Amino acid sequence: MTADLSIVRGEEDEGAAARELPRNIEAEQGLLGMILVDNRHLERVEGRLKPDHFFEPAHQRIYDAIVKVIERGQTANAITLKGYFEKDDELAPVGGAKYLEELQTETPLLNDANDYAQTIYDLFLRRELVLIGHDVVTDAYDQKVDRAAEEAIETAEQKLFTLAESGQMQRGFITLRDSVLTAIEIAEKAYHSDSHVTGVTTGLGDLDQKLGGLHDSDLLILAARPSMGKTSLAVNIAFNAAKAFVDDPSDKTSGARVGFFSLEMSADQLATRILAEQSGISGDAIRKGQIKQDEFRRFVEASQQLTQVPLYIDDTPALTIGALRTRARRLKRDKGLDLLIVDYLQLLQGSGSRQSEGNRVLEISEITRGLKAIAKELNIPVIALSQLSRAVEQREDKRPQLADLRESGSIEQDSDVVMFIYRQEYYLSREEPQRKPGEDDSKFNDRYAQWQGLLGENANTADVIVAKQRHGTIGTVKLFFDANITRFSDLDQRHG
Numbered sequence: 001m002t003a004d005l006s007i008v009r010g011e012e013d014e015g016a017a018a019r020e021l022p023r024n025i026e027a028e029q030g031l032l033g034m035i036l037v038d039n040r041h042l043e044r045v046e047g048r049l050k051p052d053h054f055f056e057p058a059h060q061r062i063y064d065a066i067v068k069v070i071e072r073g074q075t076a077n078a079i080t081l082k083g084y085f086e087k088d089d090e091l092a093p094v095g096g097a098k099y100l101e102e103l104q105t106e107t108p109l110l111n112d113a114n115d116y117a118q119t120i121y122d123l124f125l126r127r128e129l130v131l132i133g134h135d136v137v138t139d140a141y142d143q144k145v146d147r148a149a150e151e152a153i154e155t156a157e158q159k160l161f162t163l164a165e166s167g168q169m170q171r172g173f174i175t176l177r178d179s180v181l182t183a184i185e186i187a188e189k190a191y192h193s194d195s196h197v198t199g200v201t202t203g204l205g206d207l208d209q210k211l212g213g214l215h216d217s218d219l220l221i222l223a224a225r226p227s228m229g230k231t232s233l234a235v236n237i238a239f240n241a242a243k244a245f246v247d248d249p250s251d252k253t254s255g256a257r258v259g260f261f262s263l264e265m266s267a268d269q270l271a272t273r274i275l276a277e278q279s280g281i282s283g284d285a286i287r288k289g290q291i292k293q294d295e296f297r298r299f300v301e302a303s304q305q306l307t308q309v310p311l312y313i314d315d316t317p318a319l320t321i322g323a324l325r326t327r328a329r330r331l332k333r334d335k336g337l338d339l340l341i342v343d344y345l346q347l348l349q350g351s352g353s354r355q356s357e358g359n360r361v362l363e364i365s366e367i368t369r370g371l372k373a374i375a376k377e378l379n380i381p382v383i384a385l386s387q388l389s390r391a392v393e394q395r396e397d398k399r400p401q402l403a404d405l406r407e408s409g410s411i412e413q414d415s416d417v418v419m420f421i422y423r424q425e426y427y428l429s430r431e432e433p434q435r436k437p438g439e440d441d442s443k444f445n446d447r448y449a450q451w452q453g454l455l456g457e458n459a460n461t462a463d464v465i466v467a468k469q470r471h472g473t474i475g476t477v478k479l480f481f482d483a484n485i486t487r488f489s490d491l492d493q494r495h496g
Contacts, residue, residue: 031045031116036100062081065085199215200255204237216375216379222384224422228422229486232486233464238311244256260314262315282484343385349367350363361410371384416470431451
């Protein structure tokens, strides 16, 4: 925190009645005394309390020493700790090493250590809120040309989020009984579902069958080389899930309210893609205004349907992972959020920490960990699009592999599902046979016919390669792809 503690700790403030920061010294003394009398009390609170949660600096040092001594397998009491604090100037104001004896002998042993710990922790959070509030006020007054008010708001929200995250008590162990009951609920939901899909639908039956839908708290990576259609597939999934949310108001299990962070394309470009896909009119024709009267009617009807769909697009460029998390939390609070899509991962920025600054691999690791944390915290599936390295283009077989994920192995490590898009048609169309020197017509025509045959077999098809699935099998799902209107669909539902 950067706030001036001379103001918030209760010292004189010009023209204002100073207020003390929230604290309870007696609770701190009571907890420390109980631990000194019986070290087993530390087991109940150690996972929740850290030294800086105490207000009194002397208590911070004593608690830190107690933890270290007990971790070494020794007993921590007034006698064993005396040597550490006899010449400690920090304890001089409270009585030096003799203070340890006072804590140990004047402790009300019938009280509950957990109650003391909860009080200390709650007051720590309140002190942090005061400091954040002071920072917010200072930042609001500090007007700078290169810092808009919106940035100050995002900074404040990020600080509050960080505090809220630290304020969540550790979950601790869960009994196997509770975990089994949760697993039974999930299995029962799948059993009663006609499609046997328990997560958010992708709108693509074959892909849903392979994945079982998109599951809460999962991070899914959708990766491909340029022009394979990864943004198109992500947009299709986003719209399909949002439309399913509207189509069946009685069943919100497969549909979703969708947040789409588009760091590369603008919101209107994404909207044009959706309109093209829904109206069956080429996006290029829409942009150029080259549509007929009946097509324009379909275009208007499709646009009216889109206004009812809960799909929210944020096209702010160069977002940090912290800002993205803040905006996702805000969207869930204000509108509801069941699925988050990020296009694409490499355009996000890290927090600017000293470790990751200047090291792109560490920064990508921070981003993937952040995306996984968002999925778990908001309990929603998160789909992050990703680039692949150019190594794919150097191979004869250009089907992507996990090793092709660009810039960091942490993408594979932190993800629950990794999917690749591969369209052989794309590569075949760029490999039209050319006559070789001295080659006769017969051989050339044979090669050309063979190429045309392969091109025809792979026309309008795409492979979605599930290369990693933490909770299921891997394999390939074949989809139909209409590049004219950027639409993916099941092969048995081709759109001509």
